[in-house]
Amino acid sequence: MDIEKEINPRFEDYIFNWDYKYYFLVGGYGSSKSYNTAFKIILKLLEEKRTALVVREVYDTIRDSCYSLLEEIIIDMELDDTIKCKTSPMQIKFPNGSKIIFKGMDKPAKLKSINNVSLIWIEECSEVKYAGFKELIGRLRHPKLKLHMILTTNPVSKGNWCYKHFFINKKKKRFILDDQDLYKQKTIVTKDTYYHHSTADDNYFLPQSYIDELDDIKTYDEDLHRIARKGEFGTNGLKVLPQxxxxxxxxxxxxxxxxxxxxxxxxxxxxxxxxxxxxxxxxxxxxxxxxxxxxxxxxxxxxxxxxxxxxxxxxxxxxxxxxxxxxxxxxxxxxxxxxxxxxxxxxxxxxxxxxxxxxxxxxxxxxxxxxxxxxxxxxxxxxxxxxxxxxxxxxxxxxxxxxxxxLDGYEVSDLKEHKYDDSVYKKGSGIKKESVPYKKAKVF
Structure with missing residues (x-):
């Protein structure tokens, strides 16, 4: 069985790469890092029987983010007749026995019941506490399968644990990677970690109006512009509300x-x-x-x-x-x-x-x-x-x-992960349509 899907070239290698234990994706709003991570996980679980865990700091935020994104892609791939998305409890089951379960770090007791998880996706990892991250490493275990952990985030301050763990911790004199090198090279591998940087410019599915809106942020909040548009870590200005x-x-x-x-x-x-x-x-x-x-x-x-x-x-x-x-x-x-x-x-x-x-x-x-x-x-x-x-x-x-x-229940247009809009796909844009073969497709 072959499935054709248009993908951004910036994420082609990442989607099909499973050589490393850790995948750390950082980037600006609308770069499609979460979308492509969801797509990557679906492909892997179709290929191999695995249990994947998707985590955010607050459980109640998962349904409208990670879960809905995975469900959207499954429907777009016309696999919703074989891959079952359930909300009570929140879970996605595959025909080959693979499944995706969802947990929040605000309910750590429920992590203790998890077994044989070989793949973990931590969305908005900068919001998860460092102790929670280390706890999840301990939950990543399987007797046979290769283990993988994917972390996706928008850049925050260099005081956040994810910067200190994956890049530089001056206090502990720990140097892993200069983030400036990542912004230049876009993809870097160090030992068992695959680093990936992206911005809205890497997402060919975004309309120009969205790019313009990101550019406009610079007029009222330079720190947010650095995060949202350039996708770079930094030291935030002291003012919480500069606007x-x-x-x-x-x-x-x-x-x-x-x-x-x-x-x-x-x-x-x-x-x-x-x-x-x-x-x-x-x-x-x-x-x-x-x-x-x-x-x-x-x-x-x-x-x-x-x-x-x-x-x-x-x-x-x-x-x-x-x-x-x-x-x-x-x-x-x-x-x-x-x-x-x-x-x-x-x-x-x-x-x-x-x-x-x-x-x-x-x-x-x-x-x-x-x-x-x-x-x-x-x-x-x-x-x-x-x-x-x-x-x-x-x-x-x-x-x-x-x-x-x-403001409860109201959302300021979060210029973060932007859904794909196939209507803006244009010939010559650089977007590739990949045929993904599945050897186990016969079980469908």
Missing amino acids: FQKAPHHEVLSAIQAIKKPIYRVGMDFGFEKSFNAIVRMAIDDENKILYIYWQYYKNHMTDDKTAIEISEFKRTQELIRADCAEPKTIQYYNQEGFNMVGADKPTRLENTKKVKRFRKIICSEDCKDVIDELEDLTYATDKNDEIIEDEFSIDPHTFSAIWYG
Whole structure:
């Protein structure tokens, strides 16, 4: 049985290469590294009977990312009649006995039941803790089959464990590979690790408008441009939100009124002693990716009954307040008092921070003085080696948490892995259509 599929030339060698134990893929947004990794794994499991484990830091993020990507490719290859994708439990089964299972590092106990895993894919490996990575190495074992681990990521700071483990760790005087050499050569092999670098330029399926959008990032966030467009590691600037700016209240309201289809959100973070009850009203310009903050409430040493009185206007407006799900009793109290409040899902601090950073602009009313005080000069915390800690800050910004909760369920167009669009395939683009033979195809 032969299957024809168009592939980007940049990934041709990677897709069919299984000579090494580790495959480390780093690159910018839209480079198709995750897509081609999913394709690579499907081909391998069709060829050999294996159990593959797909991992992300948070299990709940897998279904809309890795799982849906694998399912999309299987359907595109017209193999969905033989390869079965199941969601409960989340699993993909192949006709030759191969299977793909999915786990989150936020539920480490469930890793203990895994046996005979010979292939692991860690998606967004920079978000997985180093201890989790080492735990997964121990789970990679099989009595007969060759072992492989694939790690895919967008570049983050050089303080992240994946840079220190696979490139340079100055503190431990450990030198594996100069990342600048990888950006120049694109593919490098050192001992048992295959390194691969890619950018949006390597993905012939991307429309020019997407490239232009990536280029535009440089106008408002140079650090994000380095990550998203150039696909390079670096030391992030100290400011968490370099695109944050303040404006007179009337100008913010006028700008919101000019939005064609504004999305209004309210978020609340609970506090009492040292922390604060923080509420923010926001409006989103989804087309231009601008977040407006135009109202705040910020107080501590307030019991719930007193706070309920001070924010009673929300009972009249019945605006939906998305709040910290870690306080179910508090949320229940407010609902009993007539408020419209729900608990927001709780992705990691790093994921929430990345989401907010994707806005081109964050414009805050000058009336929201506590928001400005916390966010205008919010900086990353650093460790004793002056390396940035990507999910910790110089202060505990309660208004930032309120924004996270308020944005629950909304996604700023994540310019990351872009789905293939065969309609943009053009003759002479360099895309190759490969025939992949399967000797075991008869079992279909």
